[in-house]
Amino acid sequence: RKEVEQDPGPFNVPEGATVAFNCTYSNSASQSFFWYRQDCRKEPKLLMSVYSSGNEDGRFTAQLNRASQYISLLIRDSKLSDSATYLCVVNYGQNFVFGPGTRLSVLP
Amino acid sequence: EPEVTQTPSHQVTQMGQEVILRCVPISNHLYFYWYRQILGQKVEFLVSFYNNEISEKSEIFDDQFSVERPDGSNFTLKIRSTKLEDSAMYFCASFRQAYNEQFFGPGTRLTVL
Numbered sequence: 001r002k003e004v005e006q007d008p009g010p011f012n013v014p015e016g017a018t019v020a021f022n023c024t025y026s027n028s029a030s031q032s033f034f035w036y037r038q039d040c041r042k043e044p045k046l047l048m049s050v051y052s053s054g055n056e057d058g059r060f061t062a063q064l065n066r067a068s069q070y071i072s073l074l075i076r077d078s079k080l081s082d083s084a085t086y087l088c089v090v091n092y093g094q095n096f097v098f099g100p101g102t103r104l105s106v107l108p
Numbered sequence: 109e110p111e112v113t114q115t116p117s118h119q120v121t122q123m124g125q126e127v128i129l130r131c132v133p134i135s136n137h138l139y140f141y142w143y144r145q146i147l148g149q150k151v152e153f154l155v156s157f158y159n160n161e162i163s164e165k166s167e168i169f170d171d172q173f174s175v176e177r178p179d180g181s182n183f184t185l186k187i188r189s190t191k192l193e194d195s196a197m198y199f200c201a202s203f204r205q206a207y208n209e210q211f212f213g214p215g216t217r218l219t220v221l
Contacts, residue, residue: 032208043199043212044151087151094139094203095164096210098151 003027004099006088012105017078021102023071023088032091033064035073037084038101044087047073078106110134112213114200120219124189129216131183131200139203141210142175142185144168144196151199157183190220 006023013019025033033050048055050062050071061074071088083106088099113132121127133140142154155165155175162175174186187194200213 038151041197041217043215045212046209049208091208094156094158094205096141096153098143098153100150 003097004088004090006086006099007102008100009102010105011102012107013078014107015078015080017106018074018076019078019104020075021073021086021088021104023073023099025069025071025088025090025097027090027092027097028069030069030090030092033062033071034089034091035060035062035071036087036089036098038087039084044089044098047086075104078104080106080108082106112200112202112211114198114213114216116216117214118217118219120221121190123192123220127187127190127218129185129187129198129200129218131185131213132181133183133200133202134204134211135181137202137204137211139163139205140177140183141201141203143199143201145199145215146193146196154185154198187218190218192220194218195220 004025035047036044037047038044048057050064052064054063059076063072085101085103087101090097115130140157143151145151153166155169156163172188176184197215197217199215201210203210
């Protein structure tokens with residue numbers, strides 16, 4: 001049973017493109033939602049939390065739809081440095097469940 | 109800014125040997141975690157630890173695994189008799205409940221030969 005699913009990727013986009021990642025989760029008791037970024041052979045790092053009202057941090061916008069159990073991340077004006085794997089993470093209580101990640105390559 | 113540290117960064121061991129992976133979580137955090145990530149695969153939860161005891165563990169965390177917080181600062185993961193399939197990155201994380209934010213250490217790469 002896959003608890004958190006993401007677009008399989010990889011996504012290869014040119015610099016400046018807008019790219020969207022999708023994530024679905026199966027546990028309706030999930031309470032908190034996050035996007036993490038993971039560079040090759042490095043630890044996951046928190047990119048942003050995701051709130052029901054949607055939230056934006058610079059070029060990054062996250063959306064949550066609890067009814068559909070769906071989370072998204074939009075990156076505008078992508079930079080070469082955005083190349084990484086993006087992990088959708090769902091939390092209930094003190095448990096954190098990671099999706100498999102979607103790899104993004106931003107090309108010059 | 110405080111950070112989670114892990115040692116060693118890379119551990120090579122022979123199959124059947126015991127290994128201890130060490131982590132120093134952020135000092136005022138109360139929840140600690142171990143995850144593993146096999147190369148090319150997703151981050152998998154192993155165990156969570158709170159108030160000096162295991163609060164939850166996954167089916168991966170079998171009798172070969174144990175965790176300890178021996179001195180109030182270090183948080184260790186022991187694998188008693190390593191198998192080839194234990195080769196992975198092992199990440200420690202600590203959790204700041206007030207901000208619902210989890211911080212990861214840089215990981216230990218375990219290679220079992």
